[in-house]
Amino acid sequence: MNDKTIRIGLFGLGTVGQGIFSVIRRARNAHAEIRRICVRNLDKPRGIEVDPALLTTRPEDILADPEIDLIVELIDDAEASYAIVTEALRRGIPVVSGNKAMIARHLPELIELQRKHGTALLYDASSCGSIPVIRNLEEYYDNDLLLEVKGILNGSTNYILSRVFDHGENYDDALARAQQLGFAESDPSRDIEGLDSLFKLIIITVHALGVYVKPEDIFTYGIANIHDSDIRYAREKRVKIKLVAQVVKVSEEQFTMFVMPEFVEKNRYIYSVDDEYNGVVIRGECYDRQFMFGKGAGSLPTASSILSDVMARRYGYRYEYRKMSYAGLPHYTTDITLRVYIRYSTTEVTRLLPLRAIYEVYTSTESSYVIADICLADLMKYRDLLTAPDIFMCNIPMFFKDDD
Amino acid sequence: MNDKTIRIGLFGLGTVGQGIFSVIRRARNAHAEIRRICVRNLDKPRGIEVDPALLTTRPEDILADPEIDLIVELIDDAEASYAIVTEALRRGIPVVSGNKAMIARHLPELIELQRKHGTALLYDASSCGSIPVIRNLEEYYDNDLLLEVKGILNGSTNYILSRVFDHGENYDDALARAQQLGFAESDPSRDIEGLDSLFKLIIITVHALGVYVKPEDIFTYGIANIHDSDIRYAREKRVKIKLVAQVVKVSEEQFTMFVMPEFVEKNRYIYSVDDEYNGVVIRGECYDRQFMFGKGAGSLPTASSILSDVMARRYGYRYEYRKMSYAGLPHYTTDITLRVYIRYSTTEVTRLLPLRAIYEVYTSTESSYVIADICLADLMKYRDLLTAPDIFMCNIPMFFKDDD
Numbered sequence: 001m002n003d004k005t006i007r008i009g010l011f012g013l014g015t016v017g018q019g020i021f022s023v024i025r026r027a028r029n030a031h032a033e034i035r036r037i038c039v040r041n042l043d044k045p046r047g048i049e050v051d052p053a054l055l056t057t058r059p060e061d062i063l064a065d066p067e068i069d070l071i072v073e074l075i076d077d078a079e080a081s082y083a084i085v086t087e088a089l090r091r092g093i094p095v096v097s098g099n100k101a102m103i104a105r106h107l108p109e110l111i112e113l114q115r116k117h118g119t120a121l122l123y124d125a126s127s128c129g130s131i132p133v134i135r136n137l138e139e140y141y142d143n144d145l146l147l148e149v150k151g152i153l154n155g156s157t158n159y160i161l162s163r164v165f166d167h168g169e170n171y172d173d174a175l176a177r178a179q180q181l182g183f184a185e186s187d188p189s190r191d192i193e194g195l196d197s198l199f200k201l202i203i204i205t206v207h208a209l210g211v212y213v214k215p216e217d218i219f220t221y222g223i224a225n226i227h228d229s230d231i232r233y234a235r236e237k238r239v240k241i242k243l244v245a246q247v248v249k250v251s252e253e254q255f256t257m258f259v260m261p262e263f264v265e266k267n268r269y270i271y272s273v274d275d276e277y278n279g280v281v282i283r284g285e286c287y288d289r290q291f292m293f294g295k296g297a298g299s300l301p302t303a304s305s306i307l308s309d310v311m312a313r314r315y316g317y318r319y320e321y322r323k324m325s326y327a328g329l330p331h332y333t334t335d336i337t338l339r340v341y342i343r344y345s346t347t348e349v350t351r352l353l354p355l356r357a358i359y360e361v362y363t364s365t366e367s368s369y370v371i372a373d374i375c376l377a378d379l380m381k382y383r384d385l386l387t388a389p390d391i392f393m394c395n396i397p398m399f400f401k402d403d404d
Numbered sequence: 405m406n407d408k409t410i411r412i413g414l415f416g417l418g419t420v421g422q423g424i425f426s427v428i429r430r431a432r433n434a435h436a437e438i439r440r441i442c443v444r445n446l447d448k449p450r451g452i453e454v455d456p457a458l459l460t461t462r463p464e465d466i467l468a469d470p471e472i473d474l475i476v477e478l479i480d481d482a483e484a485s486y487a488i489v490t491e492a493l494r495r496g497i498p499v500v501s502g503n504k505a506m507i508a509r510h511l512p513e514l515i516e517l518q519r520k521h522g523t524a525l526l527y528d529a530s531s532c533g534s535i536p537v538i539r540n541l542e543e544y545y546d547n548d549l550l551l552e553v554k555g556i557l558n559g560s561t562n563y564i565l566s567r568v569f570d571h572g573e574n575y576d577d578a579l580a581r582a583q584q585l586g587f588a589e590s591d592p593s594r595d596i597e598g599l600d601s602l603f604k605l606i607i608i609t610v611h612a613l614g615v616y617v618k619p620e621d622i623f624t625y626g627i628a629n630i631h632d633s634d635i636r637y638a639r640e641k642r643v644k645i646k647l648v649a650q651v652v653k654v655s656e657e658q659f660t661m662f663v664m665p666e667f668v669e670k671n672r673y674i675y676s677v678d679d680e681y682n683g684v685v686i687r688g689e690c691y692d693r694q695f696m697f698g699k700g701a702g703s704l705p706t707a708s709s710i711l712s713d714v715m716a717r718r719y720g721y722r723y724e725y726r727k728m729s730y731a732g733l734p735h736y737t738t739d740i741t742l743r744v745y746i747r748y749s750t751t752e753v754t755r756l757l758p759l760r761a762i763y764e765v766y767t768s769t770e771s772s773y774v775i776a777d778i779c780l781a782d783l784m785k786y787r788d789l790l791t792a793p794d795i796f797m798c799n800i801p802m803f804f805k806d807d808d
Binding site (some may be wrong): 019022026027028029030124130131132135136139140141142143144145269284285286287288289290291292293294295300301303304305307309311312315317320323326328341354374 | 423426427430431432433434436528534535536539540543544545546547548549646673676688689691692693694695696698699704705706708709711715716719720721724727730731732
């Protein structure tokens with residue numbers, strides 16, 4: 001046991017940074033104290049009262065303070081976050097970070113820095129807010145029985161899709177509401193284009209399979225182009241459209257991963273993951289499917305996850321990245337076939353795309369759609385075409401017939 | 405990293421013991437090896453082929469073997485389990501155990517033995533099979549924000565209730581099937597009377613709130629007396645009957661806990677936990693509700709959980725029982741009011757029980773019921789009356805209106 005108070009240097013005082021204040025105040029036995037806060041603008045009005053003496057605009061006031069045990073980095077800007085986190089690690093200061101974009105882009109370097117300087121970077125809050133996905137993949141599913149991690153990783157798009165689907169709301173209104181409630185990032189395009197889910201998926205894959213894949217090598221398709229006719233189609237088929245991120249072992253030697261909207265049937269676990277919630281299905285040999293569900297967005301849920309990482313540091317916890325040194329790590333492949341629904345109007349989808357098999361074609365003056373098989377590698381190749389404003393694509397899960 | 409093979413001495417070669425064999429074979433990177441197996445009867449026919457040279461009937465062959473790094477204890481008999489586990493801990497040998505009855509009865513002593521002899525006892529498999537509830541409560545929810553843990557902890561009764569409820573099967577047939585599929589314990593009364601759920605709840609409470617409560621001090625009511633008329637009643641009200649275990653903070657200073665059948669409404673997370681599955685809702689300040697769901701019974705799911713504990717030992721993991729030394733631990737109380745449905749025929753329930761308020765009374769020549777408030781302490785006092793063969797009682801959740 002260690003009852004010493006852990007002294008935190010905080011970077012960023014946005015939604016989650018403010019949440020940390022409330023959470024630490026409520027957790028009486030956490031023995032954590034915020035000693036200094038680095039912000040961009042001292043005079044910005046904030047939702048909480050903070051002693052002005054705690055605030056600074058100079059990172060060095062935290063980085064060079066020998067009384068600070070731990071840095072909590074909650075900056076919205078990935079570049080500034082990268083500079084702070086790498087500098088802290090180089091100085092041997094442990095860091096808890098929630099910046100998925102920065103972590104997903106630089107994870108190999110960040111792992112190397114932790115090793116070299118004997119310090120730790122924890123980031124469970126970066127994936128799925130309050131659900132302890134990373135920690136469980138790292139510690140509990142610490143073996144090679146894992147076959148698949150699949151889930152709804154972005155609370156903001158899920159909230160929007162829920163409002164549109166279940167409440168018949170207009171897309172723009174739903175987006176505005178998500179931002180107002182603090183679920184959406186300051187730049188919502190990152191959520192809507194699937195990038196936020198992608199970053200989380202990259203981090204999850206490192207802890208699930210021990211393999212790092214660069215963002216630009218992964219097919220990512222968001223919900224920006226979703227249209228009334230897609231919603232109508234899904235309703236008729238009694239499925240929901242969810243933005244799903246997944247990493248799947250397709251054989252003993254290979255795995256694939258991608259982020260795409262998906263038609264989700266009623267009997268799937270993720271079907272009932274609505275509003276700002278996240279839900280993750282972990283499938284493995286022997287234990288079959290485990291489902292974890294909780295609030296994936298919002299100030300307090302994310303802050304409580306940050307607190308869990310802070311507490312873990314009291315006991316010297318660090319990710320060991322054990323799976324990365326396993327024998328026979330699977331290789332990433334995009335040479336797999338997906339079945340997709342592509343809705344279009346002016347773009348000649350069936351002529352321009354290398355479809356492998358066409359199962360259904362529906363044409364109308366308003367909007368048409370095709371259901372066809374296509375190779376994931378070809379989806380990557382034709383990414384620009386697929387993001388044309390008249391096109392929306394949705395995955396029809398078929399790989400594992402009893403898939404979740 | 406540590407690539408040394410971990411050498412296991414196994415006690416018990418029943419359903420889960422046999423599962424361990426398959427799981428270790430499949431997990432190539434586990435580096436675990438079963439070196440010796442202690443069984444009661446060498447000649448008993450088993451579902452798997454085991455090298456006879458591995459088998460012994462003498463515990464000492466494992467306990468005294470300096471080449472054995474870890475004992476995995478999967479004996480069905482709680483007394484034999486207690487003798488082996490305490491002796492192993494006294495000799496400083498770490499143990500992974502799945503015996504919830506033994507652990508729940510002796511946890512304070514087992515914690516003391518771990519401390520005294522600087523060794524470890526891990527038992528995540530003892531609660532909810534493959535769902536990592538204990539590890540998450542211990543490590544991730546390692547703060548005092550936790551308000552409630554509530555769930556379906558027994559796969560076998562849940563399987564029976566699902567068969568009866570959703571498939572219109574007869575109770576005895578469903579029970580026989582559960583045993584045949586390996587979900588039910590060798591003595592099914594432990595499942596059906598709620599004792600298995602109780603033992604798990606006691607273990608969970610130690611890791612959730614840092615407080616140990618003895619089995620005999622906790623109200624436990626099973627499903628043995630469930631009757632067609634109860635099922636009919638529940639169906640009319642569009643609820644399911646589930647056997648639910650819960651520990652709930654009722655104020656800043658107090659918590660309560662009990663195991664009881666409960667009417668579960670459709671909008672609750674645990675409503676859709678069917679068959680042999682387990683589901684646990686963890687509720688806390690800030691993060692609200694988290695739901696964990698997975699296979700709670702069966703050979704391979706439980707064995708994969710044992711493997712997770714074995715792997716954790718490779719890295720010296722042990723439960724720290726940190727919450728037990730928190731300031732201001734809540735006190736256990738049974739002085740709370742529950743609203744219950746009590747079905748009866750000959751016993752004069754409304755006259756004999758100290759009901760606090762009666763909301764509904766239905767009488768008929770066949771069977772009657774009453775819906776009333778009663779103190780949990782009084783339920784304990786009248787436990788014998790309530791288990792009369794003509795009585796079945798079900799909790800109507802009302803404490804937290806938005807409860808799961």
